[in-house]
Amino acid sequence: MSRTTLIISPAPTANGDLHLGHIAGPFLAADVHTRYLRATGRNVLLATGFQDTSTYVVTTARRLGMTPKALVARSAEQIETTLAAVGVGVDGFTGDEDRFVKTVLGFMEQLHAAGKFELRTMTFPYSPATGEYLVDGYARGGCPLCLADGCAGLCESCGNPIAAGDLIDPKSTMNPDDPVELREAQVLVLPMERYRGRIRAHFAEHGKAMRPHMVQAIEEMLSRPLPDYPITYPISWGIPAPFQEVAGQAINPNAEPAAWSIYCAALSAERRGMKLAADDELWLAGAGTKVVYFLGFDNTYPFAVAAVAMLLASDGRYLLPEEFITNEFYELDNSKFSTSRGHVVWGRDLVAEVxxxxxxxxxxxxxPENQRTDFxxxxxxxxxxxxxxxxxxxxxxxxxxxxxxxxxxxxxxxxxxxxxxxxxxxxxxxxxxxxxxxxxxxxxxxxxxxxxxxxxxxxxxxxxxxxxxxxxxxxxxxxxxxxxxxxxxxxxxxxxxxxxxxxxxxxxxxxxx
The missing domain is CATH 1.10.730.10 (Isoleucyl-tRNA Synthetase; Domain 1)
Known part of the structure; x- marks a missing residue:
């Protein structure tokens, strides 16, 4: 059997429909490359889906006056329908089904049992008014590396991970007038520094298709010790962590990409009529699968650094992704697409008209391949x-x-x-x-x-x-x-x-x- 290429575009957050910024970024590119490979006789799978575990689901639902569950249900239908409307032929479309949760937990439990995670004390912004720790979409402030304003977790500007406790002047995104203090909490982390040398070696051999901005970011990230990557957060939204030492916490949604990608492959293969002996068959070392990601630049760290480290932590069980094609932001009338400001063109609306x-x-x-472009x-x-x-x-x-x-x-x-x-x-x-x-x-x-x-x-x-x-x-x-x-x-x-x-x-x- 010839080598299978698995093409993945990271699942958009289930907090709304897809606008042209989403389509013009990773989705159209992934679809075109998939169609080209099939037209030249190669085996290929294309996968994406939606992510409902992100804290942005909660913050958007709050802004819209909806329940998170209702927002996820509406967004899931919108995302899948819009992809079909613009002709993105997805094989496997993942969601919040029990099988996905089982895959994530199985992957995490395997690494936990092998002693790959460690308990660490980390600092987080904390809201005394609500009694909640503020992580990712719950907290906003300045990036400690490039100083750009944004939310915790990942910096959209420089692509680096941002520990919530390192934000400059952190604020609650849902209650910006509430006072915020810093508090410590114990969470499970992946000690990333253990894998820096092997990640560097991997990118020295692969990643030839990376665009200059990603090359620069990867070199910058790997030029200094990598910070511990949180596997769990002291919050309730998301997949409940099954580990006794962090009871009541949830899996960090930005720690899901490796497990989610394994699930993507299984779902896509099944829907193309392939028979797999196990859900992770296409990701096993020696399977011959070529994994390619089409992703926005801001997804560089979770998919190209943290996920690669988690796959390396499997001690040779899994293969590593070979190529990453990134894109920059696609703008509307020289300004970022913004759903909250109504500055947006929805993909399905445009193809209904044009x-x-x-x-x-x-x-x-x-x-927007190497720089921001405009619609x-x-x-x-x-x-x-x-x-x-x-x-x-x-x-x-x-x-x-x-x-x-x-x-x-x-x-x-x-x-x-x-x-x-x-x-x-x-x-x-x-x-x-x-x-x-x-x-x-x-x-x-x-x-x-x-x-x-x-x-x-x-x-x-x-x-x-x-x-x-x-x-x-x-x-x-x-x-x-x-x-x-x-x-x-x-x-x-x-x-x-x-x-x-x-x-x-x-x-x-x-x-x-």
């Missing part, structure tokens, strides 16, 4: 019309002139051109240099070339052949056009077609905004 392929093309063309409706209308719709429709009009002629010959020159087209798209889709923006640029260039082609007698077959190859290479992005025009979307490794039979191609509908 043809889905146009949305996917524009998000690819403006993907505007005016740009969507202008870019998709000039770079996609108009040239494609001119190409389709030309093909129409040759339909009904039967089989047409394809020259050696055209076969060589097709091989180069495939190579140019592969250079965008393969992980070493993966780039949605360059894939969109390559598609624009090829459509422009074809639209300008004044087909001379004897070139009809060559023209139709190259149109077919370009559409196959564009299929991971233009899923509806390719689905309507092609009986199957396989991308050949090379091309040796001697003839082609032109068929009437569907047109794209422009969107005026």
């Amino acid at each position: 043809p889905r392929d146009l949305v996917r093309f524009h998000l690819a063309a403006t993907s 505007s409706r005016l740009a969507l209308a202008r870019v998709t019309t000039s770079r996609l719709v108009e040239p494609w429709n001119r190409v389709a009009d030309t093909v129409d002139r040759f339909t009904g002629r039967g089989s047409l010959p394809v020259s050696e020159r055209s076969r060589a051109a097709a091989a180069r087209i495939i190579e140019r798209f592969a250079a965008c889709y393969e992980l070493d240099c993966f780039s949605l923006t360059r894939a969109a640029e390559t598609l624009t260039e090829q459509l422009g070339r074809l639209a300008r082609w004044a087909v001379r007698p004897g070139e009809e077959g060559d023209f139709c052949h190259e149109v077919d190859v370009v559409l196959r290479c564009a299929a991971p992005i233009l899923i509806d056009l390719a689905g309507a025009a092609l009986p199957e979307t396989r991308i050949p490794v090379g091309t040796n077609r001697m003839t082609v039979t032109p068929v009437t191609l569907p047109r794209l509908t422009p969107w005026a905004g």
Whole structure:
């Protein structure tokens, strides 16, 4: 059996629907890479889901005047529906089912029994008014490393973990006027420093696809001793910790990624018809699985450092993820998407208004790969019309002139051109240099070339052949056009077609905004 690639996008918090910032980040990229691998004959699974254990569920529910349970139920349906609406073909969609909780607890209990966790006294902000410790989404303040304002747990700006007790001027997010004091509590931690050398060695061998910001962050994080990573928190929200020494505490949701990823693999494999002997079969050392993460930059530490350390703590039982593709923030009118301020465009709303392929093309063309990029409706209308719709429709009009002629010959020159087209798209889709923006640029260039082609007698077959190859290479992005025009979307490794039979191609509908 050929090697399986497991592609994972971290589960969004179940505190709302997915806006374009989510879609343009990891989800579209993961979907496009998955579709490309399948089109080139490789085994691949794509997994995500939703996370209901985050404290942000509680804070958002409080702001909306809902119960956390009701918010989770509504958000879960919204997230899954929106992914389907924009064409993200997820195999395994995880939730809050008992099997997930069992997987997390089984993973944690295995490490606990092996003595990998240690009891430590840590300092946390504490609200005397509510009698609660303030962690992650419950506490807000300055990052002690980069000074940016944000919540505890992880810094969205520099990507480093932030111990709640290290926040500068911490405040309660739900009761910002309440006084806050620092108190100590004993929690279970993973002593991360034990694994720093092996994490560094892993990234020296793998991670070649990492983008510069993540490379910088990983080097910075591993250049100094790693702080202990809390496995449990002295709070009630989340999965109850089953350990006697921290009775009444919950599992830190940012400590779940390794176990959640194992569960992702099992669920995805089952839904693709694979038979597994055990839920962790695809993650076992020697399984041959290639694990790839598509994630926002702010998820670097929990997935690329803490999760790798937890997998290393299994003493060789599990393999390690090989590649990480990060993205920066996608903005709306030059400002961060903000649900609370109503500064947002929901993914499902946009594809209900604009043809889905146009949305996917524009998000690819403006993907926030290495820096923040911006969305505007005016740009969507202008870019998709000039770079996609108009040239494609001119190409389709030309093909129409040759339909009904039967089989047409394809020259050696055209076969060589097709091989180069495939190579140019592969250079965008393969992980070493993966780039949605360059894939969109390559598609624009090829459509422009074809639209300008004044087909001379004897070139009809060559023209139709190259149109077919370009559409196959564009299929991971233009899923509806390719689905309507092609009986199957396989991308050949090379091309040796001697003839082609032109068929009437569907047109794209422009969107005026």
